[in-house]
Amino acid sequence: MSLSRRGFLKLSAAMAGAGAIGATVGCQGDGAKADAKRVVVIGGGFGGATAAKYVKLFDPSVEVTMIDGQASHTTCPFSNLVIGGLKEIDEITHDFTALEKHGVNVVKGWVTGIDAEGRVVTLEDGRTYEYDRLVVSPGIDFNYDAIEGYSEEVADTKMPHAWQAGEQTLLLRKQLEEMEDGGRFIMVAPPNPFRCPPGPYERVSLVANYFRENKPNSTILVLDPKANFSKEGLFREGWEADYGGMIEWIGPDFGGGVDKVDADRMVVTAGGTEYDGDVINVIPPQKAGWIAHEAGLVDDSGWCPINTGTYESTMHAGVHVVGDACIGSPLPKSGFAANSQAKNCAAAIVAMFHNENPPEPSWVNTCYSLIAPDYGISVAAVYRVEDGKTVSVEGAGGVSPLGGKNAEKEAGYAHDWYASITEDIWGS
Amino acid sequence: MSQNREAAIGRRLSTASLAAIGLGLMLAAGMSQAESDTERMEMSTGSIIGATCMGCHGFQGQGSGDIPRLAGVAKEATAGKLLEYKSGALEGTVMNRIAKGYTDDEIQAVAEFFAKQ
Structure with missing residues (x-):
């Protein structure tokens, strides 16, 4: 389609006007056209794309513009399957065509500024977008400085984090493929809070699966600054059952906290001890994505404080933050949670446009992890607001039972879940 | 609502609808479906x-x-x-x-x- 931007905007306005008039015949009539509300969404990932689509679903008269630096989104969920050789990167990459079909104006570009007072977003190339409500879903950024010797350049060349999917995922995969049998894979696990709590341990599992089948003399070392981790009992049971002694985990009591890396020597220093690895995956401490910092949406924690349910920033009115970047606790920083948050946020925004009270929010998180291709585990929780706070509903949620009785079924559900949630966000 | 007013809205609607049809065609259709009021997702x-x-x-x-x-x-x-x-x-x-x-x-x-x- 070759349609100039100016022409597109003109037509968009006419279109939105049509929707608005259609919806208000018999009550207001005049004036609706000029009143079309505008929502701008920054980020086309789990949080952003969901927010864009669901604002449009809840009220098609709202003009929704979604801005992302890429033409598609490669998901972190299931990127461990690419690293483990079970999926191709194309299978976890989703374009924004379906969002356009839902009436979302998709813009490719990097946002460099948010004027929260003037309600304008500016792109690197100078384009500007005005909004009535802004949704920021920028994901994560890294505190490279927290580990001596680590940097973005080291991540891009020798020690990938692979904690944002795409080139990083492929680099880690390539390094594992090139590693000789008998080599050592080291994972430097991140401190809390971080994106996808079970993710590092699923990654270790699927690398172990790859080694077992292709490089059986290889070993895995996990250096962890945390005393315990998500679904730990289940992961440990699975590692023992499937991978014997291949995986060694060192926690903080035994010096698991890494303070230094040497990319030239391929060495990691933790608790005063040097460990050399053939492939080293450093997942650094994290913070909200860059634009959230630039726009003054973060507090001292490096993450974005928000109001319960509406996700409106407590730092700037009219700006909502969803997904990993927001302080959404007790919801974890997961793709599922971002999807759930964004739907509540979208409903709240539409309600505000109609001068109604936002509906009572409700959230779910369900995270599947694969220990092996036929061995799945899950953690789930239901959340609601009680006394103005988001709480995990007592008596609900929890992890899969030990003993692996549902492991095969849950491995299947993991794939079905991925198909469903990606369809919900970027499909249909 | 007076008849005149109703007629005025009717005229505006048809103009707007034409624009909508044009846009729908240019954007390879699909878009207009989500725009219709019947497709609106309830909030409950x-x-x-x-x-x-x-x-x-x-x-x-x-x-x-x-x-x-x-x-x-x-x-x-x-x-x-x-x-x-x-x-x-x-x-x-x-x-x-x-x-x-x-x-x-x-x-x-x-x-x-x-x-x-």
Whole structure:
């Protein structure tokens, strides 16, 4: 389609006007056209794309513009399957065509500024977008400085984090493929809070699966600054059952906290001890994505404080933050949670446009992890607001039972879940 | 509403509709469907909870692989199953853990929402 931007905007306005008039015949009539509300969404990932689509679903008269630096989104969920050789990167990459079909104006570009007072977003190339409500879903950024010797350049060349999917995922995969049998894979696990709590341990599992089948003399070392981790009992049971002694985990009591890396020597220093690895995956401490910092949406924690349910920033009115970047606790920083948050946020925004009270929010998180291709585990929780706070509903949620009785079924559900949630966000 | 006013809106509508048709064609159709008022997603207890179910059960509850379809399933059937998961009468994998998070009224509301999809 070759349609100039100016022409597109003109037509968009006419279109939105049509929707608005259609919806208000018999009550207001005049004036609706000029009143079309505008929502701008920054980020086309789990949080952003969901927010864009669901604002449009809840009220098609709202003009929704979604801005992302890429033409598609490669998901972190299931990127461990690419690293483990079970999926191709194309299978976890989703374009924004379906969002356009839902009436979302998709813009490719990097946002460099948010004027929260003037309600304008500016792109690197100078384009500007005005909004009535802004949704920021920028994901994560890294505190490279927290580990001596680590940097973005080291991540891009020798020690990938692979904690944002795409080139990083492929680099880690390539390094594992090139590693000789008998080599050592080291994972430097991140401190809390971080994106996808079970993710590092699923990654270790699927690398172990790859080694077992292709490089059986290889070993895995996990250096962890945390005393315990998500679904730990289940992961440990699975590692023992499937991978014997291949995986060694060192926690903080035994010096698991890494303070230094040497990319030239391929060495990691933790608790005063040097460990050399053939492939080293450093997942650094994290913070909200860059634009959230630039726009003054973060507090001292490096993450974005928000109001319960509406996700409106407590730092700037009219700006909502969803997904990993927001302080959404007790919801974890997961793709599922971002999807759930964004739907509540979208409903709240539409309600505000109609001068109604936002509906009572409700959230779910369900995270599947694969220990092996036929061995799945899950953690789930239901959340609601009680006394103005988001709480995990007592008596609900929890992890899969030990003993692996549902492991095969849950491995299947993991794939079905991925198909469903990606369809919900970027499909249909 | 006076007749004149009604007629005026009618005229504006037809102009707007023409623009809509033009845009729809240029954007390879599809867009105008979501724009119609009948497609608007309701905002209710059922839809807010239902939207979270779609994280596994797919957009509008279409289902995927072994995860069952909820769209268009009779309210009694969905509510009945959820209540059994909640009480433990029916053993699932993740659904027992999730169903326990809702009141019986919420279960009825979400079942009704999916029945209408």
